[in-house]
Amino acid sequence: MNFYSIRIVKREGFTILELLLSVTIISVLAAVSISSFSLFKRRAMMAKEMTAARNIMVAFNLYSVENDGQILPGYKTD
Numbered sequence: 001m002n003f004y005s006i007r008i009v010k011r012e013g014f015t016i017l018e019l020l021l022s023v024t025i026i027s028v029l030a031a032v033s034i035s036s037f038s039l040f041k042r043r044a045m046m047a048k049e050m051t052a053a054r055n056i057m058v059a060f061n062l063y064s065v066e067n068d069g070q071i072l073p074g075y076k077t078d
Contacts, residue, residue, distance in 0.1 A: 063072055
């Protein structure tokens with residue numbers, strides 16, 4: 001058996017370094033997407049609250065217009 005007769009067997013599959021790199025990249029992408037999602041969720045909640053506040057203002061003004069300039073009656077505290 002001489003040196004040139006040894007066949008190199010090609011192994012199929014991924015190396016541990018390739019797998020580690022893939023897992024790292026996926027983890028970083030997941031972390032970035034989660035933080036972005038929470039930011040968008042917070043902005044959507046703020047927009048929803050602002051819309052509700054505007055609707056309340058419109059309702060107060062509409063009540064005043066429909067009732068000859070009177071404002072909504074309050075309530076007494078004991």
